[in-house]
Amino acid sequence: DTQTARMDLTFSLNERWTDDGAPAGISGAVEFRTDVFDPTTIQQLVTRLERILVAVTADPLRRLSSVELLSEDERERLDAWGNRNAPIMSEVAAKSIPVLFGGQVARCPDAVALVSDGRSVTYRELDEASNRLAHLLVGHGAGPGRRVAVLFSRSVEAIVAILGVLKTGAAYVPIDPAHPDARVGFVLGDAAPVAVVTTAQLRPRVEGYDLLVVEVDDARLGDQPSG
Numbered sequence: 636d637t638q639t640a641r642m643d644l645t646f647s648l649n650e651r652w653t654d655d656g657a658p659a660g661i662s663g664a665v666e667f668r669t670d671v672f673d674p675t676t677i678q679q680l681v682t683r684l685e686r687i688l689v690a691v692t693a694d695p696l697r698r699l700s701s702v703e704l705l706s707e708d709e710r711e712r713l714d715a716w717g718n719r720n721a722p723i724m725s726e727v728a729a730k731s732i733p734v735l736f737g738g739q740v741a742r743c744p745d746a747v748a749l750v751s752d753g754r755s756v757t758y759r760e761l762d763e764a765s766n767r768l769a770h771l772l773v774g775h776g777a778g779p780g781r782r783v784a785v786l787f788s789r790s791v792e793a794i795v796a797i798l799g800v801l802k803t804g805a806a807y808v809p810i811d812p813a814h815p816d817a818r819v820g821f822v823l824g825d826a827a828p829v830a831v832v833t834t835a836q837l838r839p840r841v842e843g844y845d846l847l848v849v850e851v852d853d854a855r856l857g858d859q860p861s862g
Contacts, residue, residue, distance in 0.1 A: 772799065775829060
């Protein structure tokens, strides 16, 4: 015996038998590292294990999840610590992404919201760009219950497009430019969006589907309200 634990914590259980072969119970031992556990904690673990073993041997069909691990004293201590006496928080009203984003814009409009390829965009700039896009899309039928496809690589423009669509109340349908044309066509046919927002470079990927195609830097966006 080296008096040194080889593992942080080890439980060993062995059946005992009498000399004539009759069952004589189960013996157990616990080996633990004293720099990880203290004797009091180990005793609590042993007591809880005993509680489980007594419960399941009394009723082998009982679910483990129904076995009460804590003693009455432990439960009372939890209550005293505030487990049941904690103040009930009022239900937080659900807020949409545009509402949450709007709150952030109000708090720090000139803080940097996005950084991509050496370009940075403030919350105010992102808000105004997405507002212009949202106004244009609403004018073409985007709104609650509708869908708008967005075809972008990872970029600032992609976030502008997604946020702009959400501000209309519509759902955005993301399309990865890495997908083959057949997959792009399937998504457009299945989702039936009212429009597609993309870039001038990617526009050819979505032409020919009888859909409104809006380029994120479309000159018409400059005529839309930024608020």
